[in-house]
Amino acid sequence: MAFLAQQGALIDELIEAVAGIPKTRRQQRAALRDFVARSLQGHTFTRTNQFEVQDRLRGLEERFAVCGREALAEALDQRLGSLQQHQTPTTPEVLHLLLELADRPAQHAKLSDLDALVAPQEHAPPPLTWREIAREDGWKNERDIWRFIDYAPGSSDEDGVDVESHASLESRPSASSSSSAPEIPPRTAQDAAVRPQGDALLQKVRGSQSWRHAAAADSEGRPRKIPITTTQLLREALFMLAGLPTSLFDSACDPIAKYQLRGVSWEVHRALVTSFAECGLKLAPLRVVADAAEQSPLLQVFQDCVQRALRSFDLELSRIQARLVHARQDNAVVVTPISVLEELGPRLAPLEALADIVRHVRLERNSHHTLRYLELLYRAVGLAQLQGNRETYRLLGTIFFDCFQVYLKPIRLWMEQGELVPGDRSFFIAASPTKLPLPQVWKGQFALLRNPQGALYAPRFLDPAIHRIFTAGKSIVVLKLMGRHEAVRKHKATAEPAMDFATVCPDELEYAPFSELFDGAFRAWIQSKHHTAAATLRELLFRSYGLSQNLDALHRLYLMSDGARSDAFASAIFGHLDARSPGWRDPFTLTETAQEAFSACLDAGRLSAAVDPRALADAGSPPDARSSVRRALPAIRLHYRLPWPVHIVVTDDALRGYQALFTFQLQVRRALGVLRAPILPLLRRGSPRASPDLALYCLVRTKLLWFCNTLLTYLTTLVLAPAAARLHEDLGSAPAAAAADDDDDDADVDDMVAAHAAFVARATAEACLGARLQPVREAMLDVLDLAIRLEDAQRDELERGGGGKGTERRTMTDEEGYEEKGTAGEKMEGGERGRSDKSPTAVLREVHAEFERLLKVVAAGLRGVARASKEEAAAKWDLLAEMLEAGIKM
Template sequence: MAQHAKVAALTDELIQSIIGFDPATNRRAYKHAKEIATAGLRPHQYNRTNQFDVQQSFEGLDEKFRILNRDDLADALQSRLLELNSIRNTWIPEYLALLLQLSDRPIENSEVEALELLRPPTPPPALTWAEIIQDDPYSDEEIWKDVDYAAESSEDEVLSERRKKSKPTPASSVDEQDVFDPETLLEPVDTHVLEEIQQAQSWNLKASQESPKVEITELQAIRETLFMLAGLPTTLYLSEPQHGSIRGSQRYKFSHAMEKTTEDLLTQIADIGQGLYRLRRWTARSASLPLVQTFEAAVRKRLLKFDGRLAALQQEYLAPKVSIAVSFLELHSEVSKLASPLLRLAKLVAAIEGELLVNPFAHLEALFQEVGLAQMTLEEPIFTFFSELFFECLQTYLKPIRKWMELGDLGTNDETFFVFENDSGSEASSMWHDRFVLRRGKGNTLRAPEFLEPAAMKIFNTGKSVVFLKELGVYDTVAETGEVEPRLNHESVCGSSGLPFAPFAELFRTAFDGWIRSKYSLASTVLRTRLFSQCGLLQTLSNFQTLFLGADGAAFQDFADTVFERIDSRQRGWNDRFLLTELARGIYGSVLGKSDADKIIVRSVRMKTETRALKGLATLSLDYALPWSLMNIIQRSSIPIYQQLSTLLLQTYRSKYLLQRIRLDDIATLIPTAFKSKTLKLRAQLLWFSDILRSYLTETVIGQTHTAMLSSMTKAEDIDEMANLHLKYLARLQEQALLADNLRVLYNVVMEVLDLAVLLHDAHIRETQQRLHPPPSHAPLLPAKSKRPGKTKRRKSVIPAIVEAEDEETSVTEAEEGETLDRSVPMPLRYPTLEQELEKIESVFSRVLPFLTAGLRNIGRVGAEPVWEMLAERLEWRGKGEGFERG
């Protein structure tokens, strides 16, 4: 408990020494400061520096120097460390740790030759007797000669002669020994001046007597008032330094004025002096933050200017050049006018004094508001005073902004700047979005002055653009062609005379935008040009449209047919990603070019069970290798959306691919005739649906949206806007293609209709195979016998075996039939009849299509998307006279 009490007492002393005001004057600010200090001191133990960590750091530096072929620097460091080891001092680890913290790229900035400048000069050799004798030889007789130390020297004679002179004169440079008497410098005391001073202060002596009131002149009151306003102790005004209060003494009066009038006048001037005194006491403290230090220095500068005006007033009354009337009222009017801006400033300081401990730029916001208020109230002197003070304090806050926008550097542990480095080790591919973030406070508000919030994103993006250019290696050329920074002060923003007509906030915003534009435009323009011309942003987006979105229908069809043929072959390695990657590069190489095609990668996921449904195509996905610079725009999270769109297009092509394999010649052989018409009808309806869906996706959704995105992308100013445009582009594609989460119901309906093509194809193939290969009479429902029954019995999967022909005649017949007989179709043990399959397909199609149309119209009205209305209208054409509907 004693330890806690001691720590609490020391904490109170620390807080009072820093904040510089009495806790009784502002309990709330004092309590808040104490909470901050207690929270900061409590978890810290302030241990000594770990000497082993310091030693390991220097060993790492030695190894780094030698790896980078700086053996000279490593040898110099090693020799000095060995020399330090011979010195016994307990604080050597702290000294070395401090040097490590102060080091700045030693490999680039250090030169071993500079160490010679620190080497002390070689001392001259010691003087030997041989050298002395050589210059001034001596004899033995001179060594043993006696010296008379009592004899007077010539110097004593000169000194005694000077003392005998009646009128001493100061020594001159002509004197040989340059010796003079100090008493000649003393001036005689003029007692007359001292008597005049005592006589002038006679009213002070009378004040100590028992008389209740002492009469004084206005000149004496003016003199005391000027001293008090300058911060000096006086007799006419009583001050209490602890509370910072000043009041007029009631022991003095004017002989020609009423006492109440005198007391009221002294009270008004004392109030002015009290505000000035508190302002002086606030500036006497020393802040640790540069922003607050600048503010304090600016206030001291204005107090010094005010003191100069007071000195001028004192001179007017002390040594007037012309005859003037001594008037205490006139002095009051003059002082009130001079001190009015400072008194407003004193109120502002008192209001934000406690807040500055938490918000170091609170004074900037308060000054900005005071400037606007003074402009609205037409107080020109107050407006000019606060405007100049605001811009003077703003220059310090602009330094980290300028450093960030020009060099892309952040100050070490600069809590006052609203940008900080979140993850210095982040990959270059996510540098723009992850490495730097905005500093935010309570309520997710930006930790920056309110008047800078509209420009915060431009400042943030400019610095990131500079860092981006440094990563690309082109920043040096940008720095050499920088624009001249416009001035940002009172004259350039508000003019040199009078109050401006436009609001100060608008004038400042315009001037600050111009200041930012001088740094923002160049960096963003160079970066945009680099991304478009050398990084190939537009070309990559075009490649994505071709690869994922089927912009080149022929190439996409070739790739899709290749995949479909491998699926229908029922081979074990049909989805081998290496083989599919080579096939995709070969197909797209003629469209994209060899260099771009080599970036294509096909990925596949193995499924536990095989499926004939179209959702099995989702196990295949295309990928494209992007450079890190473009991955900051086309982010990793965007690739899955491209893959979803590619899969949907592939499923649409697959549906049409299966329907086209049902040839009209094969349908003509069906018995009875009712099956022929119904099969033709369903085939035509599903082909029509697949074509409508493919046309909607490629022409209406992808084509128009991609064109609009490219047009906006060329006008984007920075990577942030480019990345947002790309994300909005993908979100719009995902929504219009019914892939959004809130449209999942309609997407499932579309997939259900597309899967009907698979059912129709499989049913037709089974019917054709049953006619060509009728089952034995004793087992009419079993599939044809496999060529290898033993291997079929050993199958553990639920996937049925592949039916293979046994005789050559059947093989020849199948070869003549071409793709009509698909031997790769799995044959389940029991199948529904063709009639049942056709009825099921027709029932599902007739049921879900109106539901899909109505759903599209409903979401089109809610989301105001005309493309959904267009798709719904095209789907309703089925009932407006098509032949297959009536057939």
């Protein structure tokens, strides 16, 4: 009831404050009161999300820190911590209300407003004021010490302007105190001068500065030059070189023409001040860089180096000024502007070279300042060494290595941890935003950044080392995926060499070219981080994942290095084709056949076979599939499952090259298999009429056998075997040799990938599988088809001579019960058809003529392409043409 009464009172106050209905209108107030009560009882508003409020407060604290309001961020953090001890159920609502009411607190909030929340101390000591300090020190009534005196010509002591400070205003004596105290005369600037020559010294100072305000025209209004002394010229020139405002030079370091050195002509004066102005103008870009606000860490280090160089130069200017003061006291010492210029020359030369770099970068608006500074510093260091400028060489070399240390940080992180600095736009490596499959991590997960012109997004002097840097980091990434990174970190090969100017460019090697010194030092630095990861990954590929064994398995399967087992697999496929059985296209039958053939020399569980559905459409019906080597054989695919680290070396493109070599050899073996059928039935016929046909048949068959054996011998002994041997030599398959010497430059994974890709490209090119030899390859396949056509024609002749008796056969029956009956001559190209209308002699003569024509086409094509090409495979093509030309003379 107490809650309802309190709620009713609050509703009445709300109605009176918002609606403004007078109390006399009781009925309307009652209706409105009931409406508000029902609305409050049935509201659907949820409580404030306290976690969202906490996140917003933490985000506000981070915003304060980012905007440079660290003190305000610390104050907010302290009060949030104190609030944890005084939490109430309504604390989130209160904090949410304050957040909603806040209006850009990072810009408008004042830390001084928190002082109003501090309760005053009851017995706090009174604050110290300037009035009490003035009373204690005795300068309470000395108002004249705050007077500003104008040193312009014609000014006097009475011209001083009485400007009172806040302290003097607070310490103004009251009427009672001034009446009781004795009258003290006011002090002036003359009283502050040194006694006893105070007046003379003051007048001397005034006179020395009067030239700044002298009139540049005579009494008649004609322009005239204001004479200045050598000391005044040197002082102004030294101030200008130090970046200070002067009266003799403007803000752009240009000399002001109304002054002239006393006792010299205008041309001489102009030459002197112009020389100083040129020096100041060359230093101006460095002053701008020293005062700029840089965000990039490398540019911040460069800015710090520029500031240190300028600070050293300013100290030299101070020493010259000190000598100039002593020279005025000792009349025997003469200081001239020319001598000062000659003395500053060696100090200015390094700074001018550094300023040229800054000016060059500023002019290149589209270039990346970070990389350009490194490149130009590298070039300038080498140029200074060639010119013999030792000071410039040392200064620029030191600055270059200081900046290069910053650039080494992302390189070190990448080569040691395989990680990239988030948001770093100056590094030349980028990661893919999507996570790729494990076999594609090495090739596709990371990439080198390039500009629109195709150049690497890195300093040019790092180009020789980019590949090793890139592969070292990728090696670490792959080792992490293998779970072997910790072993590399524990067994680090060598310590990191120092990369500073004193170590890389010692005095005893000052005549050695800077580029060679840097390349040698940086190569050693990279080797200290690259060798361990590369050697470990290489050893794991060979020993743990069996790279050599898997390559041997691929060579046995695709390159048919084991001829007996390859013949067993090929003969089974040819048997299905000759029997018109669909078993050649059944993946289970093909896989079983392949595993039975190669089970003794490799892991048969990894081997499978299938038929490419895209190439299966060209095979046609079973008679069509056996009638040409172009039909069914290109559709057969072998698959050997490799460990994913081995897949890094054996890429998908390489496997496609393997498949092309496998298909071509299978086609050659198909023709050989057809030609090796026995000819005993022809010899038993004994018909005199058949003797000329038999002789012609044996001639054509011999030439076809010779062509197929020559082509297979060329592929086996002159292409595949030497290429495989060279591959093992390039890979260095013995892991012990890879770890034998830490100083050896062993092949890394990228080198192994390149070596294997080169092997596949070389083998396919020498096997006439390239695009340039496609017409020659088509002619070779036509020759292979002639072998099938020859044997089909002889089977037809046998069936004609025998009347079809005794030649009826039953085909092979597969698992589905497929069965076909008929004679061999009744199944021809295009499906069921009759025997050929041509006579056997005509067919033989046609095959023989076509073979002779195609043989000349192949030989001439190989010769022509070999002579017009500069490829390494051209010598092999020429050799194959020479081997085939021997058959033309038969």
